[in-house]
Amino acid sequence: SVLFLSQIPTNAAGLIECRCHPFWSQKYCPSHENDNTARCCSCERLESRNARYVALGDGRSLCLECLESAVMDTGDCQPLYHAIRDFYEGMNMRIDQQIPILLVERRALNEAIIGEKNGFHHMPETRGLCLSEEQTVTTILRRPRIGENQLVGMRTYPQKLIRRCDVTAILVLYGLPRLLTGAILAHELMHGWLRLKGYRNLSPEVEEGICQVLSYMWLEAEVMPGFVNKPSTSTASSSSSSSSKKGRTSAVEKKLGEFFLHQIAYDASPAYGGGFRAANAAVKKYGLASTLHHIRLTGSFPI
């Protein structure tokens, strides 16, 4: 549980030991990092006495704020997917191929990683995947209901993927809020775009870095639609269409979006974090199109 400062027990030296989340400023005892206190798999905040979480049934927990906009089944995900394809099109990066997007459980995602012939460089906790093999993937057909602190009654379906192009499907982990699902989708779609456009053998830093930039740009357009430097060729309002169609990005959702942006920007890993910062600096200086052109020619970011 999360206590008020005055309630946090002192250590042997009589001092208060306290950890603080760098974005949310949530203060907590170090002991909660090892006890069974639930941590939201999306926003990282710890469960507290006055904020109970929902168990997703695969070891993950979700706070109620993240649950509010959670994307729970494959059908649920399609409007978001269309909005992100529109976003790509608005940046002159139209994708003509029909790539299926499937929402999956954690187990199905991990099985799909094993089923791919080419190795992946991915995060310790993979949340999305761009597939190129013909596999059978267990997709979520119908969202589970929320029972007592638990999700029940999910219906899944084994879907056989057919290879029509170099990308057979994009998989995204279910149960994450709309903005995080979209950020993952935008990232994976960029892997797909690179593959379909013939970019090959990029280093993890370059490939993950540029994919994180697309993810970041999409999030930015969702969270602060007025402040985004859109390329001059973009079609009006394409990038913010998903939120405007829904008619709202609530204050809670906006704050979550800012957290996901923060996570991308300050990621400590060399490929994702270092790659993002290098890619972002290049895109800021030369623009996205020139940066991509340079990557195609040299396999590295322009400096």
Ligand SMILES: [Zn+2]
């Ligand atoms: Zn959360």
Ligand SMILES: [Zn+2]
């Ligand atoms: Zn990636």
